[in-house]
Amino acid sequence: MAFLRLVVWLRAPLAESLSEAEADTRIARTQILAFVIASVFIGWTIALDWSSNGVSRDHVVVAVAATMLSCLLCLMQAPKVAGMVATSVVVPFFIYCLTLGSLSAIVIAANIALVAGVVVKVLGGSHRMFVDLIRSQQALSEERHQASRLSDENQLLAHTDPLTGLPNRRHFFARLDACLRKREAETQAQFCVGVLDLDRFKPINDTFGHAVGDKLLGEIGRRLSAYAADDLLIARLGGDEFGVLIDGGGESACRRVQALREAVCAPVTIQDAVLRVGCSVGLASYPDAGRSAHALFDRSDYALYHAKSHERGQCVIFSREHEALIRDEHRLETALRHADLDGELSLVFQPIYEARGIGMTGVEALARWQSPILGQVAPDRLIAMAERLGMINQITRILFAKALAELPRLPDGIGMNFNLSVHDIASPETVHDLIGMIGESGIDPRRLTFEITETALMSDCAAARATLGRLRKLGARVALDDFGTGYSNLGMLHQIPLDVLKVDRSLAAEMTTPSGRAMIAAIRSLAQSLSLECVIEGVENDAQLAEVSLLGCRYAQGYLLGRPMPMGTLLRAVREDRRHAQPESAAA
Incomplete structure (x- = not known):
């Protein structure tokens, strides 16, 4: 029986995954098997001692003690089974020794019982330590699993946008x-x-x-x-x-x-x-x-x-075309960063005329950059790059100083328009500097008109309203440039302090058509209802100029009337206009 049990035990798999219920079932089955085997063997041992009339009792005692203790040590990790084995052996053997009436047999049986009790007690303590170790390992494993899970969750949160749920x-x-x-x-x-x-x-x-x-x-x-x-x-x-x-x-x-x-x-x-x-x-x-x-x-x-x-x-x-543009942009950026802005920047002036009288009433100051590296740079490229590099405020101050220096050369009846970018309007420091420069120049602010675009208004309406309010309080006028394109917002015209509407050149190109005339007429009516002056930009032929007059728009600007020119050339044009105007007035 022992040999067969050993063969079955050796053939059992070394690592077998069991559930808790399956483990409890096997332990209960082992307890029953241990009780049966221990009872059979102790019964056989007692029968040997009884049949030998005590001759082999010393051998029986040694066999009982050694075999029982060996089994108990082998059952160290199953203390319940060990207790079952000890009880199954000690109790029958002790009762047998009591029936013999031999004091030495009773003492030996009692000694075996005490030793078995001590061993079972030690095995119980050892098993509890083993269980505590397993539980601590399980707790540590659970903590590691929890930490790993939290780490995964934190990793997920660190790589996820909370608003959209998309990766960040x-x-x-x-x-x-x-x-x-x-x-x-x-x-x-x-x-x-x-x-x-x-x-x-x-x-x-x-x-x-x-x-x-x-x-x-x-x-x-x-x-x-x-x-x-x-x-x-x-x-x-x-x-x-x-x-x-x-x-x-x-x-x-x-x-x-x-x-x-x-x-x-x-x-x-x-x-x-x-x-x-x-x-x-x-x-x-x-x-x-x-x-x-x-x-x-x-x-x-x-x-x-x-x-x-x-x-x-x-x-x-x-594409490759974009690559060429990038290289060109890099060259432009490098040239602008290292430019002598005060020396390389200049202004040209495009006249603004009264449409019916063909008399010059103002000029628009336009930036020009002559780079020693790149040559003449288009104004729109200059402004776009300056805004991208954060240099636009510096350039605005330099150009405005040049404009203030040129303005006194113009006759008193002619004012000057100066363009402000969205970044200028959003910068209180820049506006403060411009106002200070006007005060230091001694120029009448009423001769100045600051032009802004609809994009500047859309970027920050509140900031634009505050900035333009400061300029108008000073006495300067404000013009809305390129009206009729982009994000035209009629409601915004009531919120922003304006004096002039400058109609975009794209509308002037269509004003000889019925739809174009209707559009310009609607804008002129809107300007009149808001008490705003109206300037038509992009007038390039006599037919367009005639339409401007017929539609009741007072002012016009464009290549037909005058291209951007240096101040000296402009002054000669002013003198020429006045020379032509004098004979006409004398004839009248």
């Missing part, structure tokens, strides 16, 4: 770096980096509030997340800008981005308001556009800038 900027660039490392060994494998920017989001945010803007971003994030896949990552980079990583070349990536654009452009209903935004996308392909994360992202951002400037609402793929 950190995750986007980590994936971009991983894509680059993977592609180092796969020279033919292409992927694209894209930047998606919402159009018309800022007006919605300003009109309905940031809470509605956040809900709109959240809804757009949920829509975009539906398109995420193993080969398409969509992340929120910040604000209303999203990043895209797409496997494949530029053309296939552009087709997949089209689905994202359609999802973004679909209307969203928030608080009973139906909101619509568009989006523009810039894409840069690896390895054509670059082989580093910085190069790829910069080029996709430049493609986005090109899309918003020239192809709003479209997807633009970075």
